[in-house]
Amino acid sequence: MEKFSVTRTDEGDVTVLNLQGFLDAHTAQKFEQALKALMNEHRYAIVVDMSQLDYISSAGMGIFMGFIEEVRENRGDIKFCCVNPRVFKVFDLLGFPNIFEFYASRSEALGQFQKTRDNL
Amino acid sequence: MFRIPKNILLIFILFLSMAILFIDIFTFYSQLQITFLENLREFFILLMALFWFLLIKRQQLTKLSLKRQLLYLALLISANYLAATFLSLVLNPVYSRPFPPTYQSLSAIVYATLISMVAIITLIPSFLILKELFFYKPRRRTRLYLNGFITLLLVASVGAFIQKSSVLQFSFQPEVMAFYLALLAAVPLLFHNDWLTYLPRKEKLLYFFLGGVVFLETSFLFDAAFDPHLAAYSISLATFTFGLWLVLLFYLMFAEFKLMLFLPTAKAFDRKIKEVNSLYNLARTLNTELEPERLHQLITQLTARVLESQSTWLEIYDDSRQNLKVVSSINLTREQLAHNPFHEKGGLNQILIREGRPLLINDLAQHREFRRILHWKRDARALIAAPLFSNRGQLMGILYATKPRPFGFDVDDVSLIEGFANQAAIALENAQLLQESIQRERLEQELKIAREVQLKLLPQTMPQVKGLQVVSYSLTAYEVGGDFYDFFQFNDGDFGLVIGDVSGKGTSAAFYMAEFKGVIQTLARTLNNPLELAIHANAIIYRNMERRSFVSAVFGKYDPRRGLFQFVRAGHTPVIYCQAATSNIQCLQPAGLGIGLDKGTIFNRITQVYTIPLLPQDVLFLYTDGLTEARNPQGEEFGEKRLQQLLASSGNDSVHRLKEKIFDTVMDFIQNTPLHDDLTYVILKKQ
Numbered sequence: 001m002e003k004f005s006v007t008r009t010d011e012g013d014v015t016v017l018n019l020q021g022f023l024d025a026h027t028a029q030k031f032e033q034a035l036k037a038l039m040n041e042h043r044y045a046i047v048v049d050m051s052q053l054d055y056i057s058s059a060g061m062g063i064f065m066g067f068i069e070e071v072r073e074n075r076g077d078i079k080f081c082c083v084n085p086r087v088f089k090v091f092d093l094l095g096f097p098n099i100f101e102f103y104a105s106r107s108e109a110l111g112q113f114q115k116t117r118d119n120l
Numbered sequence: 121m122f123r124i125p126k127n128i129l130l131i132f133i134l135f136l137s138m139a140i141l142f143i144d145i146f147t148f149y150s151q152l153q154i155t156f157l158e159n160l161r162e163f164f165i166l167l168m169a170l171f172w173f174l175l176i177k178r179q180q181l182t183k184l185s186l187k188r189q190l191l192y193l194a195l196l197i198s199a200n201y202l203a204a205t206f207l208s209l210v211l212n213p214v215y216s217r218p219f220p221p222t223y224q225s226l227s228a229i230v231y232a233t234l235i236s237m238v239a240i241i242t243l244i245p246s247f248l249i250l251k252e253l254f255f256y257k258p259r260r261r262t263r264l265y266l267n268g269f270i271t272l273l274l275v276a277s278v279g280a281f282i283q284k285s286s287v288l289q290f291s292f293q294p295e296v297m298a299f300y301l302a303l304l305a306a307v308p309l310l311f312h313n314d315w316l317t318y319l320p321r322k323e324k325l326l327y328f329f330l331g332g333v334v335f336l337e338t339s340f341l342f343d344a345a346f347d348p349h350l351a352a353y354s355i356s357l358a359t360f361t362f363g364l365w366l367v368l369l370f371y372l373m374f375a376e377f378k379l380m381l382f383l384p385t386a387k388a389f390d391r392k393i394k395e396v397n398s399l400y401n402l403a404r405t406l407n408t409e410l411e412p413e414r415l416h417q418l419i420t421q422l423t424a425r426v427l428e429s430q431s432t433w434l435e436i437y438d439d440s441r442q443n444l445k446v447v448s449s450i451n452l453t454r455e456q457l458a459h460n461p462f463h464e465k466g467g468l469n470q471i472l473i474r475e476g477r478p479l480l481i482n483d484l485a486q487h488r489e490f491r492r493i494l495h496w497k498r499d500a501r502a503l504i505a506a507p508l509f510s511n512r513g514q515l516m517g518i519l520y521a522t523k524p525r526p527f528g529f530d531v532d533d534v535s536l537i538e539g540f541a542n543q544a545a546i547a548l549e550n551a552q553l554l555q556e557s558i559q560r561e562r563l564e565q566e567l568k569i570a571r572e573v574q575l576k577l578l579p580q581t582m583p584q585v586k587g588l589q590v591v592s593y594s595l596t597a598y599e600v601g602g603d604f605y606d607f608f609q610f611n612d613g614d615f616g617l618v619i620g621d622v623s624g625k626g627t628s629a630a631f632y633m634a635e636f637k638g639v640i641q642t643l644a645r646t647l648n649n650p651l652e653l654a655i656h657a658n659a660i661i662y663r664n665m666e667r668r669s670f671v672s673a674v675f676g677k678y679d680p681r682r683g684l685f686q687f688v689r690a691g692h693t694p695v696i697y698c699q700a701a702t703s704n705i706q707c708l709q710p711a712g713l714g715i716g717l718d719k720g721t722i723f724n725r726i727t728q729v730y731t732i733p734l735l736p737q738d739v740l741f742l743y744t745d746g747l748t749e750a751r752n753p754q755g756e757e758f759g760e761k762r763l764q765q766l767l768a769s770s771g772n773d774s775v776h777r778l779k780e781k782i783f784d785t786v787m788d789f790i791q792n793t794p795l796h797d798d799l800t801y802v803i804l805k806k807q
Contacts (some may be wrong), residue, residue, distance in 0.1 A: 024796075025599075025625045028122075056625035058602075058670070065717060066668035090745075094672055094691040095713030098722050 003027055006034045014045040014113050016106065020052040023060035031060070035067050044076020047109040051082035056090055064100065077101070077116075081109040123396055126178070129171045134204040136168045137237060139553070144229050151520070162281055165354045169240050176245045190327060193249045194334045197368075200242040201337035207234055213349060216627070220284050220355055221348035232353040239350060239361050247364050250371060252261055257314040265308050272302030273363040281356035288362075299359065306367045313375045321386035335372045341365065341389050391532060398426040399539045406547035412553055416448035419519065419544040423449050426540070429521035431500060435462070435469070436517040436548075444469055444518060452497075461496045462520070468493075468505065473520055478506035478538045484527035502528035510549045519544065570600040570630040575799075577630075577637050583607045585615045586680045587807050588734075591775045593783060594744075594800040596605055602629030603744045603798030608639055608644045610677055616644055616653070619742045619802050620673030620692065620715075628669070636661065636671055636715075639791035650675035651729045654688045658723045661716040670716035674742050676804075679736075683733045683806065685740060688725075690715050693745050695730075700737030705764045734806040739778070741767055746799035747782075750790050758789050774803045 004027035007018045015038055023031060038046060048064075050056075064078060071078055081103040083091065091097065103109040130698050143161050147153070181189060213228035215221035221742035223229050253261055279295020280287055287299040314326065342365070350358035382389070402422050409415050416434055424432040446457055468490065472479055481503040484493050493500060500522035508516040510576055519541050525528060526704045574596055592605055603623030610616050618640050622632045637656075643656050654675050661671060672691040679686070687695060691714025694707040710730040713723045732740070743763075750758045766785055784802065 058621065059625065060670070062623050062668035062670065065670065066666075069667065093693060093709070093745075094670075095711075095717065095722075095726065098713055098726055099717060 006029060006031055008034060008038075010043075013043070013117075014047055014110055015043045015108075016047045016049055016054065018049045018052065021057045023053060024055065024057035025059035028057075028059045028063050032063050032066070035044060035063065039067065042074070044071045044074040045113050046076065046078045047106060047113070048078060048080050049082050049106055050080060050087060051061075051084065053084070053087055056087055058094075061091070061094060061096065062101060077113070079103060079109040079112060081106050097099070099111075124174070126175060129175050133168050133171050133175075136164045136171075137233065139349065140168075141229070141233050144223070144233070145226070148223055148226065150284065154492065160272060162354060162356060165236075165357050167362075169244065169357070173244050176248055179245075181245070181248050181628070184252075186256070187323070189249050189252055191328075193246055194330050196242045196246045196249075197334050197337050197341075200238055201341055203238045204235060204341060206663070207231055208240075210294050215348040215352050220286070221352040223352060228349075228352065232349045235349045236353040236357060239357070241350060243364050243368075246368060249519075250368060251387055253315055253371075254312040256312070259312070260800060261308065262312060268305035269302050269309065269363075269367070272298050272305060273360055276302055276363070277356040277359040280359040281354070284355060285357050286351070286355075296615060302363055302434065304468055306363075308368070309703075310370050310374050313371070313378055316375060316379055316382070316383050317517065320393075321390045324379055324382060324386045328376065328383060328767050331372060331376045331379060335369070335376055338365070338369050338372055371378050379754055395428070395536050395539075398422070398536075399543060402540060402543050403547075406543060407550070408549070408708050410551050412555070413447075414550065415544075415547055415551055419540070419547075420448040420450055423519060423537065423540050426505070426536060427529065428523075429504075429528075430523050431497065432519075432521045434517060434519050434544075435498050437515050447517075456497055459496060461493055461734055462518075469518060470509045472505055473515055476507060476509065478504070478534050478541070480504050480531075480534050482529070485526065497522065499524040501526045504529045504533055504537050506534075506537045508541045508545040508548065510545055516545050516548055542563065548551070566627050570627045571596050573627075573630040574600050574633060575606070577604060579605070579607050579608075579634055582742065583615060585678060585681070588615065588678055588680070588806040589775045589807060590617075590802070591779045592800070592802040593779055595783075595795065597746070597795040597798050599625045599796075600627075600629055601625055601746060601796075601798035602633060603746060603800040604636065605742075605802055606635045606640060608641055609651075610644050611648050612645055614648075615678045617676045617678075617742075617802065617804075618673055619744065619800065620671050621744045621746075621798075621800075623669050628666075632665065632669060632671070635664065636673075640675075649729070650677045650686055650688045654690050654727060655720065655724050656714075658715045658718075659720050660688070662719045665716045670714045672714045676740075678743070678804070683734050685731075685734050685804070687730055688712060688727055689730070690727065693715070693743055693748065696741040696743075696767060696770065697732060698739040701735060703768065703771055707760070707764070736806050737771075737776050738806045739767070739771075739775075740804040741801065742804075743801040744798065746795065746797035747786065747801055749797060750786055750795060750799060751793055752790050753793050758786055760788070775803050778803055 004019070004021040004023055006020070009016045009018065017034060019031070021027070035107055077102045082105060083102060088102070091102070101112065103112065140161055147157065172575055181192075184192065208231070211231040212639070214224040215228055223232065251266065254266060272639040276287060276295050276299035279298060283293060283295055283556065285291070285293055285295060287296050290296060290300070316324065319327065333495040350361055403729050405418060405422065406415060411419055412421050420434050422430050423429070433446050433452055435444040435592060436447045437444050445464060446452070446460060449457065463468060468479070472729040481487055481490065484490055484501055484503055493503070502523040502525060503520070505520045506519055507518050519537060520769070521537065578594055582592070590607070594603055594605065602624060604622065605617065605619040608616045620636065622629045622636065624632070639657050639660050640653065643653055647653050649658065670691070674687055674689050674692045674695060676685060676687040678684070688693065689710050689712040691712055693696070694709040697706045697708050698704075699733070708730055710728040712727045717723070734740070747759055748760050766782060770781060774780060786799065
């Protein structure tokens with residue numbers, strides 16, 4: 001079995017990335033490539049579904065930091081959803097909820113993008 | 121051994137021949153029969169042959185190549201033949217009958233002398249060469265047969281001289297018997313012609329025709345070889361020469377016969393030898409080359425040369441892209457390379473990989489499925505291909521070759537390309553393994569440096585703080601994890617500490633660690649509280665760090681006058697507070713953000729200071745996530761719960777005891793699982 005995998009689903013303007021397994025220094029590159037592909041396609045509305053993510057290391061979290069500036073400059077965002085409590089604790093310790101929005105479900109995260117668009 | 125100089129030997133031979141001639145002329149005119157003179161004369165002939173033998177022996181015919189030896193043999197026999205023919209034209213020798221013949225004219229004397237000299241001069245080296253041929257691939261009894269033949273022939277020669285008998289007439293006389301026994305001994309030698317088995321086809325042809333001429337010359341020599349000229353000169357010489365001549369004649373005949381049998385298969389034989397040689401060459405060449413690119417070229421070039429193919433190319437399987445790519449080609453245009461039809465779904469590549477063995481298409485134009493390849497390359501009529509598999513059976517690539525002529529490749533080519541593919545796979549695999557091990561070595565070296573840097577950055581001694589015991593422990597994982605702690609003094613002289621974890625691993629983590637330490641040490645001198653320190657550090661680190669890197673840290677300060685410990689948690693694991701009075705264990709997690717995540721707007725807003733008034737025996741435990749995330753063989757984490765329980769049960773332990781206890785407990789828990797992250801902790805205890 002693969003240690004880590006990322007599956008992409010496009011829902012309108014928003015892209016959902018579903019992460020599975022272990023995101024650490026060794027698997028981070030795979031995730032980075034997925035995000036890079038989105039940047040190349042100018043898709044900046046991103047929901048990261050972490051319902052199946054078992055572990056994230058500092059290198060994994062660093063990937064988000066590497067892209068968030070470019071995403072927000074292009075009026076997009078990276079929103080997290082369905083983070084299991086163990087993984088959320090890691091995010092929380094580092095203070096990630098101060099930088100990123102976390103949602104309990106995918107639809108909530110998608111809805112939030114919808115709201116932002118309506119406000120424009 | 122004493123060596124007679126060459127010139128002296130030659131003079132001796134000349135002198136002896138002149139002496140014999142003188143004796144002969146004297147005998148002819150005087151008509152006297154002096155037995156002593158006859159014996160002396162025979163002895164002289166023997167000496168002459170012996171000297172010539174010694175002279176030739178020095179020429180070291182052994183060292184000549186087979187080709188040289190054979191040409192030399194042909195030359196000697198032709199010279200003998202020409203000399204005999206020429207002399208019989210010039211002189212008209214007459215001899216008396218019956219045997220033994222005697223001279224009837226002076227020209228007979230001259231002729232017999234000259235022809236005997238020629239016989240001695242040519243036959244002795246010829247026989248020495250013949251001996252080399254016998255011993256090309258010696259068998260158990262070769263030497264026995266040869267020695268038997270020579271000895272018996274010498275006995276027969278001496279006997280024939282004494283008895284004045286002719287070995288041409290069979291009888292039960294001992295000397296005649298010895299002669300035929302000698303021939304019998306030589307019979308096995310006649311089949312010692314292994315040297316011609318492995319000759320290339322061209323040489324086989326050459327020797328066949330050359331051998332024919334030499335054989336004819338040899339058979340014509342019979343006239344000159346024995347009766348009456350040589351016999352008139354010397355019966356012993358004649359007998360000896362006759363023996364040698366017979367062996368030579370039959371040896372030539374047999375060799376000629378064998379060559380004739382071999383000629384039809386010579387071409388196939390040649391091919392097979394070429395095949396074996398080229399495989400051997402390939403293995404040798406490929407094993408000396410370790411650069412994959414050069415190897416690819418070599419494989420293609422050698423395949424093209426041996427298969428005599430028009431176009432040849434090698435496709436190599438790329439593991440990361442999971443596809444085949446042409447890495448080296450001969451006679452493929454850029455256009456053809458770009459539109460390679462072999463990669464298509466259901467294309468030849470897939471078939472070759474599935475079948476796992478070589479493939480031969482005699483005529484693409486006649487092939488139902490792959491006729492379309494001709495659209496891609498019009499002059500590819502015959503095609504041959506073989507997959508390359510590694511030792512572990514993994515696909516490494518495919519080797520292709522084409523010829524413009526239908527049926528250009530045959531079954532032999534299939535086995536050849538298969539052999540090539542196998543050798544190439546081995547060489548490629550070896551090169552790959554070497555590259556990998558070099559890469560690993562380099563990485564190992566890098567990690568070693570990172571570990572050394574990390575160790576040097578950690579405090580080498582424990583600080584002396586009034587009223588506070590401080591111990592620390594840090595264990596570096598195989599891949600340096602970026603853990604780090606340091607002690608320093610704030611501007612007001614109070615004790616300060618920082619424990620942190622730089623994101624990432626290896627050298628980059630070590631590098632940021634060094635930067636972080638420098639920043640903290642410098643800032644602390646001008647500041648008085650941990651929040652200011654964290655805020656300034658964040659601002660500097662944010663500007664100087666790669667976007668995706670950050671540091672989680674706890675900054676602490678101890679005020680001994682008031683017994684207060686203040687700390688800021690910048691995204692780090694909580695601080696565990698063990699209150700001695702109540703035996704309470706608290707996880708202190710004030711709001712905070714990792715260093716380097718934000719330029720300051722959020723960081724400065726949310727990060728809080730936490731203050732604890734420390735009472736005697738109170739313990740503060742600061743750690744990195746390497747401790748709680750250490751895993752046992754079942755993949756279970758050590759976790760905060762275990763840590764808190766351990767701390768709760770250790771209220772009365774000294775800091776040093778506690779430090780060891782934690783280490784031992786964690787090690788017991790993980791057993792032999794390697795740490796995947798550094799593990800660091802600092803313990804503070806109020807006295």
